[in-house]
Amino acid sequence: MKKLIIFCAPSGTGKSTIISWLRENHPEFNLAFSISATSREPRGEEKDGVEYFFKTREEMLRLIEEGAFVEHEEVYNGTIYGTLKSQVEGLWAEGKNVIFDVDVNGGERIKNYYGDRALSLFILPPSIQELRRRLEGRKTDKPEKIAERIARAEYEIGEAPKFDINIVNDDLDKCEAEVYDAIKAFL
Numbered sequence: 001m002k003k004l005i006i007f008c009a010p011s012g013t014g015k016s017t018i019i020s021w022l023r024e025n026h027p028e029f030n031l032a033f034s035i036s037a038t039s040r041e042p043r044g045e046e047k048d049g050v051e052y053f054f055k056t057r058e059e060m061l062r063l064i065e066e067g068a069f070v071e072h073e074e075v076y077n078g079t080i081y082g083t084l085k086s087q088v089e090g091l092w093a094e095g096k097n098v099i100f101d102v103d104v105n106g107g108e109r110i111k112n113y114y115g116d117r118a119l120s121l122f123i124l125p126p127s128i129q130e131l132r133r134r135l136e137g138r139k140t141d142k143p144e145k146i147a148e149r150i151a152r153a154e155y156e157i158g159e160a161p162k163f164d165i166n167i168v169n170d171d172l173d174k175c176e177a178e179v180y181d182a183i184k185a186f187l
Contacts (some may be wrong), residue, residue: 002092004114004181005031006100006163008107009123010153012135012173014169018123018177019101021176022183029183030094034087039080053084071109073104083110096185103157111164121179122163126170128154 009015037053060080072082125131169175
């Protein structure tokens with residue numbers, strides 16, 4: 001039986017680094033990344049079917065009406081994001097286990113939809129202060145954007161108990177080892 005691994009974490013916690021490490025170093029898990037659909041326009045070099053499945057708002061609304069999504073959410077200025085059931089089923093048909101990088105609401109919905117076929121992992125920062133330091137250290141966001149991300153992180157951390165496993169990323173090697181152990185035991 002093919003399974004799902006759901007990753008959620010506040011921005012700046014190291015989730016993308018951990019997911020990349022897993023996919024590059026642990027082919028035995030047979031992980032394929034779930035690509036979300038969105039109604040926003042591609043940015044820069046983004047390509048349809050690589051970073052996202054780009055759809056018009058009308059197409060997204062039609063797909064919602066048809067029940068094509070495992071989960072979907074309207075965020076930022078009316079942009080819709082969602083996980084297509086066909087994406088998950090297609091990856092399973094290829095014999096893959098599916099990995100997700102989603103927000104807490106999407107993670108909860110995917111877990112509720114697939115139940116025991118899904119493992120939900122929440123990656124926590126050591127503290128809000130450390131998270132702020134990491135975000136500031138990136139030098140990619142203005143102070144008001146960092147404040148917005150910190151406020152969102154506080155909300156997300158409050159949702160962490162709803163996930164199967166919470167892992168604190170205070171040491172990347174230790175965190176990766178804990179993630180590896182959790183996924184190995186699950187699969």
